[in-house]
Amino acid sequence: MSLPLRELLLEPAHRVAEALVGARLERAHTDGTRVVAEIVETEAYRQDDPASHSARGRTLRTEVMFGPPGRLYVYRSHGLHWCMNVVCEEAGVGAAVLLRAARVVDGVEEVRHRRPGRSDRQLLRGPGNLCAGLGVDDRHRGVDVLVDGPLRLAAASTERRLVQRGPRVGVSRAADLAWRFWLDGAPEVSAYRRSPRAPRA
């Protein structure tokens, strides 16, 4: 990732998703504790993409996806879980990158406290678990991760590692589009499951 984050986020979502593998997400809790995580799995969603919440235009829920890049789009999944996305591409375009899994770099005790009974590899594995482990919910909708605040995105280390790509998990439309990206060999990466509703390839 050579571009500064602010410029990187203007790129097409699939490029952003690939570049954010290896980036760091810093969580500052209100009690002063801090957690640093390394993102190991992402998915891209674009406006011109039938699997995206933004595909059918602006709605109350998806409004933030159409806003400026760097904001957090947080939505509830299956009535139970929170999922977080980093909005990308220029304002007015509905695109974002779903953060699916991460590895705890610092503050593991804080994360374990929110994910009792889980092994370290499970702490931030899966988009719902990622939000649970970092304490992210709808209060964080619209948070700007490019500035200091409860959540901040930081560039990846300079170390280059292999990023794999493949189809997105669980989407019923555009199920064969390879817009999921992950760090090769990372144990926190989700198992792939095709949506039962997706037409077969």
Place this chain on the structure above:
DNA sequence: ACAAGGATTCACT
């Protein structure tokens, strides 16, 4: 107004 269907997770067989 109503019904369908999730960008999921976990327990269970």
Place this chain on the structure above:
DNA sequence: GTGAATCCTTGTA
């Protein structure tokens, strides 16, 4: 591998 939990958003009438 299968199914339940759970509720909000969205499409359709």
